[in-house]
Amino acid sequence: MKELKFYVMTDPHFYETSLGASGPEYDDFMRYEQKCYAETESINRSVAEYLKGADEADIILIVGDLSFNGEKESHRSFVKLLKEIEESGKKVYVVTADHDCQEHPFAFGEKGRYEPEGTPRDELFDIYYEFGFKDAIAVDRQHLSYVAQLGEGVRLLALNNDGADDGRRRFDEKHCQWIREQIRKAKEDGQMMIAMNHYPLLPLQPLFSIISSTVQKEPMNAIELLADEGVNLVFTGHMHCQSINEVTTKKGNKLYDVCTGSIIADPAYIRLVTVKDENTVDIKSIPTPDFEWDTDGRSCKQYLTDMFNNMILNILYDMKYDTERMMRKFHIEDKKALRPVIYLIGCLLNSITLGGFSRLFWIKCHKSIRKIKVMDFAAELVRGAFVGNQQMKEGTPEGDVLLAFLKRINPVLKRINLKNVYGERVDLFELLKHTAGNYGTDDYNAVLTLR
Ligand SMILES: [Fe+2]
Numbered sequence: 001m002k003e004l005k006f007y008v009m010t011d012p013h014f015y016e017t018s019l020g021a022s023g024p025e026y027d028d029f030m031r032y033e034q035k036c037y038a039e040t041e042s043i044n045r046s047v048a049e050y051l052k053g054a055d056e057a058d059i060i061l062i063v064g065d066l067s068f069n070g071e072k073e074s075h076r077s078f079v080k081l082l083k084e085i086e087e088s089g090k091k092v093y094v095v096t097a098d099h100d101c102q103e104h105p106f107a108f109g110e111k112g113r114y115e116p117e118g119t120p121r122d123e124l125f126d127i128y129y130e131f132g133f134k135d136a137i138a139v140d141r142q143h144l145s146y147v148a149q150l151g152e153g154v155r156l157l158a159l160n161n162d163g164a165d166d167g168r169r170r171f172d173e174k175h176c177q178w179i180r181e182q183i184r185k186a187k188e189d190g191q192m193m194i195a196m197n198h199y200p201l202l203p204l205q206p207l208f209s210i211i212s213s214t215v216q217k218e219p220m221n222a223i224e225l226l227a228d229e230g231v232n233l234v235f236t237g238h239m240h241c242q243s244i245n246e247v248t249t250k251k252g253n254k255l256y257d258v259c260t261g262s263i264i265a266d267p268a269y270i271r272l273v274t275v276k277d278e279n280t281v282d283i284k285s286i287p288t289p290d291f292e293w294d295t296d297g298r299s300c301k302q303y304l305t306d307m308f309n310n311m312i313l314n315i316l317y318d319m320k321y322d323t324e325r326m327m328r329k330f331h332i333e334d335k336k337a338l339r340p341v342i343y344l345i346g347c348l349l350n351s352i353t354l355g356g357f358s359r360l361f362w363i364k365c366h367k368s369i370r371k372i373k374v375m376d377f378a379a380e381l382v383r384g385a386f387v388g389n390q391q392m393k394e395g396t397p398e399g400d401v402l403l404a405f406l407k408r409i410n411p412v413l414k415r416i417n418l419k420n421v422y423g424e425r426v427d428l429f430e431l432l433k434h435t436a437g438n439y440g441t442d443d444y445n446a447v448l449t450l451r
């Protein structure tokens, strides 16, 4: 095979601004939102301009959640943008995902929240026909999946997972059969095959291994299906996380899951991928370019970071000052017994510093971080799980205080019986330690050895 280069981006969540994105209801909605909304058109345009002029590669993969929430107008405008990219000499391959076929999207117009026209899943094949299906060498129409020849010796298995007979976020038996056939066919033809699939197959952080909605359903079946048949690399999105993870199946085959952050949310990155040979793939991360927006004097990067932090800080703030609102947002308003617990935790988080917190638990805290509010520390901890290459490890003041705290409460953690998405009991201490600090593959730049 010949060396092949391509860009990967995901979760562009394009929103047609003329549908409306302002007003008090919009502001209220954005209070708990990690991703941009009104800004997405501008961000997508700046990424498109970058890709049009980028000379490292002519192929672009987009791993789903193309529209904000399935608004028909957003799809129409996004397709226009993709056409512009292709007119510059690039080739675009997309898959659609959960946010692309919502039949009841919402927008914020002059009179407040309303429902613009949505997009039934059936229409997505025609809408995105030119960006994958048209040049495909095999198509599974029901499952909106296809195989494309990306370059000499390399094929792309582009998978959608919202068309199963029995629910979303999974491959049904018919889909699995089609996938198996396509991988075997690629092998017969002497082709290397890589995949893109919106939902991660591996938990992006150990913490996500106990939250089933963050990964594909029955993930081990999907992993074994791909890796044991011969696909060792999959590009994913959905979680708006930068993360690279690997697993080895019982039969001894590796699968790398390279999840890329959304271009419209912190951490906003695209990837440049070089398939050097059947066994070696080089991954580089490129921050998304600056976009036209009134950022109040901040850099675009800082603007996105602030949006992420504000979401977490607003939730933590509301735990104390507007507990009902916070509970409504997470659909737990009927769990009245939880209210005082949430309120108490909110009071603690909102008032105490790391120094005070450490005294409370009899643990050491380096003087350089004693004045940091626990609330800001918690926000940084959560953000780290999405940004990747988390720094809270042994030997750093933040890592040391967190690990000392986890050790202190470990007798309690040990009594909590929690299972992960593979049905295994988890060690909560290890899970939290490895979520606060990244001890595995670099999440940004790495050379992957597939076999
Ligand atoms: Fe998304």
Ligand SMILES: [Fe+2]
Pocket: 065, 097, 098, 099, 198, 237, 238, 239
């Ligand atoms: Fe998604």
